[in-house]
Amino acid sequence: xxxxxxxIDVGSRVEGSQFAVTRETIREFCDASLDYNPLHxxxxxxKGSFGRTQFGGIIMHGMTNFGLITRMITDWAHxxxxxxxxxxxxxxxxxxxxxxxxxxxxxxxxxxxxxxxWAVLEIEVLNQGGEKVAQGEAQVxxxxxxxx
Amino acid sequence: MEFETDFWxxxxxxxxxxxxxxxxxxxxxxxxxxxxxxxxxxxxxxxxHPLYFDEEYAKESVYGGLIAPPSIHILLMFSCTPTTDWxxxxxxxxxxxxxxxxxxxxxxxxxxxxARALDxxxxxxxxxxxxxxxxxxxxxxxxxxxxxxTIRPN
Numbered sequence: 001x002x003x004x005x006x007x008i009d010v011g012s013r014v015e016g017s018q019f020a021v022t023r024e025t026i027r028e029f030c031d032a033s034l035d036y037n038p039l040h041x042x043x044x045x046x047k048g049s050f051g052r053t054q055f056g057g058i059i060m061h062g063m064t065n066f067g068l069i070t071r072m073i074t075d076w077a078h079x080x081x082x083x084x085x086x087x088x089x090x091x092x093x094x095x096x097x098x099x100x101x102x103x104x105x106x107x108x109x110x111x112x113x114x115x116x117x118w119a120v121l122e123i124e125v126l127n128q129g130g131e132k133v134a135q136g137e138a139q140v141x142x143x144x145x146x147x148x
Numbered sequence: 149m150e151f152e153t154d155f156w157x158x159x160x161x162x163x164x165x166x167x168x169x170x171x172x173x174x175x176x177x178x179x180x181x182x183x184x185x186x187x188x189x190x191x192x193x194x195x196x197h198p199l200y201f202d203e204e205y206a207k208e209s210v211y212g213g214l215i216a217p218p219s220i221h222i223l224l225m226f227s228c229t230p231t232t233d234w235x236x237x238x239x240x241x242x243x244x245x246x247x248x249x250x251x252x253x254x255x256x257x258x259x260x261x262x263a264r265a266l267d268x269x270x271x272x273x274x275x276x277x278x279x280x281x282x283x284x285x286x287x288x289x290x291x292x293x294x295x296x297x298t299i300r301p302n
Contacts, residue, residue: 019194032192034226036153038238045238053241062242063222067193070219078199081210084218088246 004080005117005142016072016103023097060095065125065134069103082142089136100128117142155238158231165275165300168265176261179227183255186216189223215252228261239301247294258286275300
């Protein structure tokens with residue numbers, strides 16, 4: 001356990017799984033998250049404008065990015081007894097049915113504190129065109145002893 | 149009680165940007181998190197890790213049993229708030245979030261939420277509210293704590 005902290009370096013990359021977004025995956029996320037905001041359901045509503053923003057059709061929940069990033073980080077962390085302790089995200093471009101998105105992370109810095117060891121990861125989610133749809137930062141703890 | 153999926157219902161009772169008072173607690177409701185709800189959420193993001201699905205595997209892990217993924221607060225946000233909560237206002241746009249995680253939520257936990265707006269401001273002609281949320285389990289332990297930026301429809 002905990003070998004990863006010595007094995008990783010600043011610049012180490014983590015690759016998440018690709019996720020193909022459809023109207024069905026968006027609907028499934030509504031049912032799973034209980035977020036039934038019409039932004040994700042109602043094409044007629046989405047023909048309108050939102051202040052200075054116009055979407056032109058339903059969009060994926062921003063929090064789907066958050067869930068996919070979490071999946072990538074926890075898959076990486078669980079394997080080594082490490083724990084996802086923080087995730088900050090910002091959405092840059094709306095994601096629509098037909099898009100395929102994929103999260104990536106890069107270790108940006110590492111730090112040992114009085115009681116533990118930490119890696120800070122820079123996060124990005126890219127669409128099929130290589131555009132950045134979301135960005136963020138995560139902190140993963142590598143406990144010196146196994147933690148529950 | 150069935151979850152109300154029509155977010156237009158009770159829309160008139162929800163606070164607009166003008167009426168939201170930073171610092172004022174939002175009304176919340178406790179919620180019992182089931183294994184079924186956890187797994188439904190996991191499937192929606194394709195997260196099939198055995199810590200969420202395989203009881204034997206989870207028992208042998210440092211967690212000693214099945215847990216929910218950290219991002220389960222996505223579901224808890226709407227589970228722990230009533231239909232009159234302004235987070236449900238149609239057209240609410242999530243502009244970003246930051247969350248810190250203490251201990252995992254587990255199936256069977258009774259989750260409670262303490263939540264409030266922290267700040268509201270106008271930026272680039274848009275109405276922003278920053279909100280603060282802390283989820284607790286039935287033992288009063290913090291599961292996770294988060295801050296979100298939303299753009300308000302009105």
